[in-house]
Amino acid sequence: xxxxxxxxxxxxxxxxxxxxxxxxxxxxxxxxxxxxxxxxxxxxxxxxxxxxxxxxxxxxxxxxxxxxxxxxxxxxxxxxxxxxxxxxxxxxxxxxxxxxxxxxxxxxxxxxxxxxxxxxxxxxxxxxxxxxxxxxxxxxxxxxxxxxxxxxxxxxxxxxxxxxxxxxxxxxxxxxxxxxxxxxxxxxxxxxxxxxxxxxxxxxxxxxxxxxxxxxxxxxxxxxxxxxxxxxxxxxxxxxxxxxxxxxxxxxxxxxxxxxxxxxxxxxxxxxxxxxxxxxxxxxxxxxxxxxxxxxxxxxxxxxxxxxxxxxxxxxxxxxxxxxxx
Amino acid sequence: xxxxxxxxxxxxxxxxxxxxxxxxxxxxxxxxxxxxxxxxxxxxxxxxxxxxxxxxxxxxxxxxxxxxxxxxxxxxxxxxxxxxxxxxxxxxxxxxxxxxxxxxxxxxxxxxxxxxxxxxxxxxxxxxxxxxxxxxxxxxxxxxxxxxxxxxxxxxxxxxxxxxxxxxxxxxxxxxxxxxxxxxxxxxxxxxxxxxxxxxxxxxxxxxxxxxxxxxxxxxxxxxxxxxxxxxxxxxxxxxxxxxxxxxxxxxxxxxxxxxxxxxxxxxxxxxxxxxxxxxxxxxxxxxxxxxxxxxxxxxxxxxxxxxxxxxxxxxxxxxxxxxxxxxxxxxxxxxxxxxxxxxxxxxxxxxxxxxxxxxxxxxxxxxxxxxxxxxxxxxxxxxxxxxxxxxxxxxxxxxxxxxxxxxxxxxxxxxxxxxxxxxxxxxxxxxxxxxxxxxxxxxxxxxxxxxxxxxxxxxxxxxxxxxxxxxxxxxxxxxxxxxxxxxxxxxxxxxxxxxxxxxxxxxxxxxxxxxxxxxxxxxxxxxxxxxxxxxxxxxxxxxxxxxxxxxxxxxxxxxxxxxxxxxxxxxxxxxxxxxxxxxxxxxxxxxxxxxxxxxxxxxxxxxxxxxxxxxxxxxxxxxxxxxxxxxxxxxxxxxx
Ligand SMILES: [Zn+2]
Numbered sequence: 009x010x011x012x013x014x015x016x017x018x019x020x021x022x023x024x025x026x027x028x029x030x031x032x033x034x035x036x037x038x039x040x041x042x043x044x045x046x047x048x049x050x051x052x053x054x055x056x057x058x059x060x061x062x063x064x065x066x067x068x069x070x071x072x073x074x075x076x077x078x079x080x081x082x083x084x085x086x087x088x089x090x091x092x093x094x095x096x097x098x099x100x101x102x103x104x105x106x107x108x109x110x111x112x113x114x115x116x117x118x119x120x121x122x123x124x125x126x127x128x129x130x131x132x133x134x135x136x137x138x139x140x141x142x143x144x145x146x147x148x149x150x151x152x153x154x155x156x157x158x159x160x161x162x163x164x165x166x167x168x169x170x171x172x173x174x175x176x177x178x179x180x181x182x183x184x185x186x187x188x189x190x191x192x193x194x195x196x197x198x199x200x201x202x203x204x205x206x207x208x209x210x211x212x213x214x215x216x217x218x219x220x221x222x223x224x225x226x227x228x229x230x231x232x233x234x235x236x237x238x239x240x241x242x243x244x245x246x247x248x249x250x251x252x253x254x255x256x257x258x259x260x261x262x263x264x265x266x267x268x269x270x271x272x273x274x275x276x277x278x279x280x281x282x283x284x285x286x287x288x289x290x291x292x293x294x295x296x297x298x299x300x301x302x303x304x305x306x307x308x309x310x311x312x313x314x315x316x317x318x319x320x321x322x323x324x325x326x327x328x329x330x331x332x333x334x
Numbered sequence: 335x336x337x338x339x340x341x342x343x344x345x346x347x348x349x350x351x352x353x354x355x356x357x358x359x360x361x362x363x364x365x366x367x368x369x370x371x372x373x374x375x376x377x378x379x380x381x382x383x384x385x386x387x388x389x390x391x392x393x394x395x396x397x398x399x400x401x402x403x404x405x406x407x408x409x410x411x412x413x414x415x416x417x418x419x420x421x422x423x424x425x426x427x428x429x430x431x432x433x434x435x436x437x438x439x440x441x442x443x444x445x446x447x448x449x450x451x452x453x454x455x456x457x458x459x460x461x462x463x464x465x466x467x468x469x470x471x472x473x474x475x476x477x478x479x480x481x482x483x484x485x486x487x488x489x490x491x492x493x494x495x496x497x498x499x500x501x502x503x504x505x506x507x508x509x510x511x512x513x514x515x516x517x518x519x520x521x522x523x524x525x526x527x528x529x530x531x532x533x534x535x536x537x538x539x540x541x542x543x544x545x546x547x548x549x550x551x552x553x554x555x556x557x558x559x560x561x562x563x564x565x566x567x568x569x570x571x572x573x574x575x576x577x578x579x580x581x582x583x584x585x586x587x588x589x590x591x592x593x594x595x596x597x598x599x600x601x602x603x604x605x606x607x608x609x610x611x612x613x614x615x616x617x618x619x620x621x622x623x624x625x626x627x628x629x630x631x632x633x634x635x636x637x638x639x640x641x642x643x644x645x646x647x648x649x650x651x652x653x654x655x656x657x658x659x660x661x662x663x664x665x666x667x668x669x670x671x672x673x674x675x676x677x678x679x680x681x682x683x684x685x686x687x688x689x690x691x692x693x694x695x696x697x698x699x700x701x702x703x704x705x706x707x708x709x710x711x712x713x714x715x716x717x718x719x720x721x722x723x724x725x726x727x728x729x730x731x732x733x734x735x736x737x738x739x740x741x742x743x744x745x746x747x748x749x750x751x752x753x754x755x756x757x758x759x760x761x762x763x764x765x766x767x768x769x770x771x772x773x774x775x776x777x778x779x780x781x782x783x784x785x786x787x788x789x790x791x792x793x794x795x796x797x798x799x800x801x802x803x804x805x806x807x808x809x810x811x812x813x814x815x816x817x818x819x820x821x822x823x824x825x826x827x828x829x830x831x832x833x834x835x836x837x838x839x840x841x842x843x844x845x846x847x848x849x850x851x852x853x854x855x856x857x858x859x860x861x862x863x864x865x866x867x868x869x870x871x872x873x874x875x876x877x878x879x880x881x882x883x884x885x886x887x888x889x890x891x892x893x894x895x896x897x898x899x900x901x902x903x904x905x906x907x908x909x910x911x912x913x914x915x916x917x918x919x920x921x922x923x924x925x926x927x928x929x930x931x932x933x934x935x936x937x938x939x940x941x942x943x944x945x946x947x948x949x950x951x952x953x954x955x956x957x958x959x960x961x962x963x964x965x966x967x968x969x970x971x972x973x974x975x
Contacts, residue, residue, distance in 0.1 A: 013636055019700070023384045024712040027704050028472040031638050049367070053718060056390055060714045083363050083412045108390055169339050285339040286367035290360065290722035295753065297715040298473060308473075309747065317754060319338055319726045322740045324754025 014038075018111065022062055033305030037063050038111075040304045041131060045069045045121045045148075046138030047097045049081030049284040050166045053293025054136065054300075056084075059105050061301055065113040066105065067132070068098040069121050077242075081284040122147050130155050134300055136162045139242060142235045149176060149205045160303050163205065164292055165227070165241070168281020169319035171292035172227050175299060175311060176202045182306045202313055203330045211331055213263035221316045221325050225270045229256045230278050242282040249279050291317050295324065343439075343732035344369045350438040350463075351375040352425050352454055354401040356712050357444030357468055359389045360721035362405050365442075366413040368725050373416070374438070377402040378424040382673070388714035426453050426800050428816070432855050435461035440731050442724055443467045446710070448493060452768075452798040453854060455480065455488035459769055460855030464731045468720050472711040475720040475744035479727050479759055482769065484736060490763035505535055506581055507591060508692050511685065515705045518684035519670045522573060523677065525554050527657060527668040536573075562658050566651040567599045574598070574687050594692045602647045626660045628652040628679045629699070637700040641683070643690050649683040672707025681706050719744055719754070765881065773846070773859040778877040780834040780842050780864045785812060789830065791875045797858065799851040806847055809839035815852075834862070 047070040074092045084104040092100040098116045105114045152159040161176040183195045260267035302308040314327040354377035381392045391408035402420035435457045458465040465480040521536040578596040682702035740756035793802045804812040834841040843864030850857040
């Protein structure tokens with residue numbers, strides 16, 4: 009144990025969850041520092057979960073103004089415009105989040121995330137990005153990986169009925185509970201090696217198992233399209249569909265994959281679904297919260313390394329998309 | 335189903351939510367964000383501090399207020415133009431009748447107990463309103479859809495009975511900490527502070543009960559002019575010393591068991607406890623009697639610490655003393671409540687001293703409280719995920735997209751790569767007496783059993799009826815209601831005390847009784863079979879109901895059983911109902927897999943890894959219960975061989 013005990017106030021407030029993950033995990037949570045970027049519905053859900061869980065601090069980065077779109081699935085934004093007059097998205101959300109748990113420091117960092125240096129990211133244990141370009145995703149992921157300490161990186165995106173989460177815990181060692189041959193509980197040490205986002209998406213498609221979620225490929229097409237067209241994430245409409253389908257065909261050909269493997273209907277849904285669907289935000293934000301709690305507490309098997317959910321079939325699927333040697 | 339995210343049915347829907355707790359807060363938020371405009375919400379609870387870690391619509395300043403009302407106000411802050419109607423009331427109140435339910439397009443449950451769930455299930459069936467049911471524990475959760483005639487109802491599948499323990503395990507041969515807790519809570523605490531008229535097995539030992547007569551009935555009474563500490567020590571020596579000595583005399587019991595060690599207060603405590611004597615009055619001076627605490631007065635701070643035997647003994651005497659000094663008025667009426675600090679302290683100390691005597695590891699107050707109070711393991715994330723899944727199902731129900739209805743399990747460990755696993759709903763169970771009309775059979779001694787036994791043990795406990803009406807042909811034998819005439823009430827009260835065969839319209843073998851709950855609009859027919867004898871051990875009720883799908887998970891080798899949690903209505907330690915999910919997920923194929931397609935959670939895994947899953951799921955707070963399960967399983971296997 010770390011020596012420092014939970015206060016009476018903490019024990020009373022966190023009673024029910026300490027019964028799930030233990031006092032030791034609760035202490036680690038209270039010393040962890042989280043950074044999030046991209047304050048839309050999914051991240052709002054995650055922030056709520058992690059503030060309730062009782063992390064040490066949560067830092068929000070998002071200089072964008074509050075728009076109609078941002079309002080649609082984000083319960084942290086009051087509908088009264090006077091309340092966010094002149095404030096950034098991060099500032100408005102920060103005010104709401106502070107109320108959830110006075111024991112967590114919630115603050116805003118202004119500026120362009122992709123320009124922040126290593127010493128900035130070094131202050132955190134967990135970095136989460138959402139609604140950012142492919143370039144930014146890769147850049148932030150690399151910055152985290154260059155640090156001497158392990159900073160876990162997560163990227164989440166939800167469109168229409170679909171959601172995706174990527175996890176990079178780099179080298180992660182934890183104890184896993186098992187029953188031995190006499191059915192006695194024992195703990196074994198386990199080491200996991202995670203690839204970076206760049207490494208993952210570079211794995212040739214034909215080398216992936218056949219049953220990999222179609223959503224994985226579809227999201228790569230959209231991501232690439234927005235990148236080459238110089239769009240902001242989600243800045244895409246039905247007018248783009250023919251060009252998106254053309255890109256899909258090209259990518260499939262280049263990857264020697266039958267293009268029917270990525271249904272056009274799915275592409276159309278993602279192109280149209282610039283707004284998040286609140287139930288999916290709750291689900292992805294919930295799973296993300298759970299994974300972050302696992303990574304901080306060292307309790308439980310963390311997922312490797314993508315998670316997909318589609319409300320249409322209701323499946324929440326884990327896919328391990330790693331280069332063969334990791 | 336293309337319109338899932340843009341469903342036009344959402345705006346016009348009128349939704350009833352039952353429960354504004356862990357799942358309820360998340361659900362209300364997600365419904366509001368998803369465009370629902372007319373939401374009604376029922377919850378009888380008020381807000382507590384331990385809710386605040388996950389019920390995010392509530393703040394410290396709301397403690398004590400109605401959950402339904404505060405949740406409404408909180409959601410209106412970010413969605414001011416929708417209509418939310420709160421009811422700070424019990425869903426079982428007669429106002430919420432079938433007509434009330436009929437006004438809704440769909441009912442969404444976020445409940446924490448079996449009784450209310452059964453009640454809502456019946457109202458939904460009667461009102462023909464679809465029901466989306468949910469539950470979570472820790473990282474586990476599930477969402478199911480119940481549409482009359484299309485899918486199974488909530489009660490089509492047996493629900494595991496609450497965990498119970500053989501009486502002799504509790505009174506004589508505890509082997510797990512939970513046995514000590516049940517002893518301390520249901521026997522010792524009840525004996526000292528509860529209703530004196532209630533049956534109590536504290537002094538009953540399996541074979542030589544007669545022996546104890548010289549120590550007699552009065553042992554637990556506080557004698558006139560007796561010093562309170564003296565009284566406490568007398569109780570201490572009796573239950574932890576004398577009773578153990580008596581038990582040890584029964585050589586047979588200890589042949590294959592470790593012999594317990596009697597503990598007397600003089601062995602662990604100084605002759606006189608001279609801490610802050612005379613301060614008792616000051617300790618009681620607080621406004622709130624529920625804030626009186628032995629830990630506070632003894633300077634014990636951390637509820638996670640495991641106290642020594644001496645500390646436990648000190649807490650035992652101190653808490654007993656405080657009960658008599660500060661809460662004397664309540665004595666005789668108390669029942670254990672996990673939020674009653676002093677009661678938790680007393681039970682923890684007593685359970686630990688007993689554990690020490692039997693060589694069982696002692697536990698912290700935090701852990702003891704969890705076991706004694708059947709406290710739900712709850713985190714915000716699972717509730718959020720489950721709420722998302724409920725809304726998705728609700729929209730499908732509104733769209734009448736029957737082919738795509740799913741029940742979904744949230745797992746802690748992936749199965750077939752899935753953490754969220756959808757399964758096609760099952761068809762209604764044709765022999766379910768709730769949603770089909772199949773009659774039940776009851777074996778009973780019609781010359782010995784009274785109508786009261788039938789009402790308590792069958793109609794209320796087994797059939798879960800709230801306000802029953804019992805008919806034999808056209809003769810009313812019994813009825814509950816607000817608008818009854820005095821002479822009717824007198825008549826029914828008299829009937830309760832009559833044996834079945836002597837009722838105004840004699841009930842004998844071959845009689846068909848009709849039992850009805852008017853509020854639930856639930857009727858069932860029970861065919862009576864007379865039977866002379868019942869096995870006291872195996873059939874403690876003295877009657878056997880069949881054709882009714884009540885699970886009996888554990889085979890007992892003793893007749894009487896002691897539950898950990900009292901009556902059935904509060905027995906499930908859940909924000910949903912964990913027991914059910916766990917069993918369905920990890921060993922469903924064994925228990926009820928005959929005709930159900932089980933979710934193939936354990937596909938490709940061996941039995942032992944099922945156990946791993948179960949262990950991980952329960953985590954380290956409930957090792958005792960896990961080991962118990964485990965042992966039970968292996969015992970069963972042995973018997974089979
Ligand atoms: Zn049924």
